[in-house]
Amino acid sequence: KAGVTQTPRYLIKTRGQxxxxxxxxxxxxxxxxxxxxxxxxxxxxxxxxxxxxxRNKGNFPGRFSGRQFSNSRSEMNxxxxxxxxxxxxxxxxxxxxTAGTGELFFGEGSRLTVL
Amino acid sequence: AQSVTQLGSHVSxxxxxxxxxxxxxxxxxxxxxxxxxxxxxxxxQLLLKYTSAATLVKGINxxxxxxxxxxxxxHLTKPSAHMSDAAEYFCAVSEPQYGNKLVFGAxxxxxxxx
Numbered sequence: 210k211a212g213v214t215q216t217p218r219y220l221i222k223t224r225g226q227x228x229x230x231x232x233x234x235x236x237x238x239x240x241x242x243x244x245x246x247x248x249x250x251x252x253x254x255x256x257x258x259x260x261x262x263x264r265n266k267g268n269f270p271g272r273f274s275g276r277q278f279s280n281s282r283s284e285m286n287x288x289x290x291x292x293x294x295x296x297x298x299x300x301x302x303x304x305x306x307t308a309g310t311g312e313l314f315f316g317e318g319s320r321l322t323v324l
Numbered sequence: 325a326q327s328v329t330q331l332g333s334h335v336s337x338x339x340x341x342x343x344x345x346x347x348x349x350x351x352x353x354x355x356x357x358x359x360x361x362x363x364x365x366x367x368x369q370l371l372l373k374y375t376s377a378a379t380l381v382k383g384i385n386x387x388x389x390x391x392x393x394x395x396x397x398x399h400l401t402k403p404s405a406h407m408s409d410a411a412e413y414f415c416a417v418s419e420p421q422y423g424n425k426l427v428f429g430a431x432x433x434x435x436x437x438x
Contacts, residue, residue: 315367
């Protein structure tokens with residue numbers, strides 16, 4: 210069974226640009242969560258989607274947004290990039306029947322560098 | 325509110341020695357607790373989880389953790405370290421009322437010396 214797939218793995222942008230990251234969950238998983246990982250702030254929850262609906266949102270500015278498609282694939286978008294947005298963005302999916310348990314399967318991440 | 329504290333940002337052990345990584349949590353209700361491992365340039369992999377069943381939880385790669393409610397702790401141990409255990413380890417907590425949101429500790433980098 211293929212794992213969580215994130216694309217692109219690495220990307221470089223400049224301040225003020227926008228970026229879109231993609232995540233394909235494990236087949237059959239309908240919930241997708243996104244996390245930001247930085248050396249200073251560690252791992253922080255961005256948002257969770259289930260059946261194309263945002264179920265939970267972390268404490269990030271409105272420049273960070275996401276969506277989920279009918280095939281459970283998800284994208285997140287960051288507009289007007291700032292230097293501080295440089296991070297590893299991790300996507301995770303969970304199996305059916307694990308609602309509330311927090312058990313997640315993570316992808317390898319998309320490493321964004323903002324210059 | 326949930327929070328997780330990992331004591332020691334870096335831990336160094338010799339190959340074959342006991343590994344002990346400390347985790348304390350704060351939660352208003354019995355939580356679910358997790359340990360994840362991250363190898364360089366990779367995502368997080370679940371090592372083990374506590375979901376209110378047995379307090380001693382066994383995970384992959386010989387790791388185990390014990391949930392101690394009185395100490396609000398969930399320390400990770402492995403009897404004998406292997407070079408391949410060198411990685412960063414994260415303790416995390418979730419509460420059902422917050423859905424699947426995980427709150428992570430700051431992480432502990434484990435170094436294994438030959």
